[in-house]
Each structure stands twice: as C-alpha cells, then as structure tokens.
Amino acid sequence: MFLTKFDGVTFQNQTIYISGHAFVRCRFVACTLVLREAVYHMEGCTFERCNWHIDRMLLWGQPEPLKELKALIGLVEQNQIQHMNAANAESNAAPAGAAAAPASSGK
DSSP states (O other), rough: OOOEEEOOOEEESSSEOOOTEEEESSSSSOOOEEEEOOEEEEESSSSSEEEEEEEEOTTOOOOHHHHHHHHHHHHHHHHHHHHHHHHHHHHHOOOOOOOOOOOOOOO
C-alpha cells in the first residue's frame, strides 16, 4: 500500500484522517485526528490541543494492534507533557521588557 506523504506541513483547525498517510515532522494545531483500520506512519510530529477519534479493532491474540495503540497513546502523552511544561515555563518567566535593577556602585 502506498501512503500519501506530508512532510513539514502545519495543519490547523481541520479534521485529518490519519489512515493511509505518512506524516513526517508535521504540526497539528487544534485538529481532530481520525484513525481507522488502515496503515499509517507518523514521525517527529507535534500536536497542540488536538482531539483524537480512534476506531481500531483489537483482536484477541494479536499483539500488533495493541502495540500500535500503546505507541500512539505514548506519543499523545509525550506531546501533552511537553506543551504543559512549555506553558508553565512561559508563565514563570519574567514579563517582557522588564529590566534588572542597576547595580549599586557603593559611592
């Protein structure tokens, strides 16, 4: 099966069907991502405020679909943690334009 490849594309406020596509270094912002029973590939992608719709059958005795789902959940968790850490860092940073107090010369 051939996959349609997207490389370095930013998707924003869209519904994206993941199945049948390859996404490399793509950015998804406020998207709904739909994953169904088909082959897909994701590499180096980031997700910001995205919702996932996963329609995937997990058959008894077949570990591969379960591994794929675990990997996807790990990817989503990793991105959420990165964005929460970045948001916390921004809120703890000094306000823009704030200057340090001048040093006292002691004279």
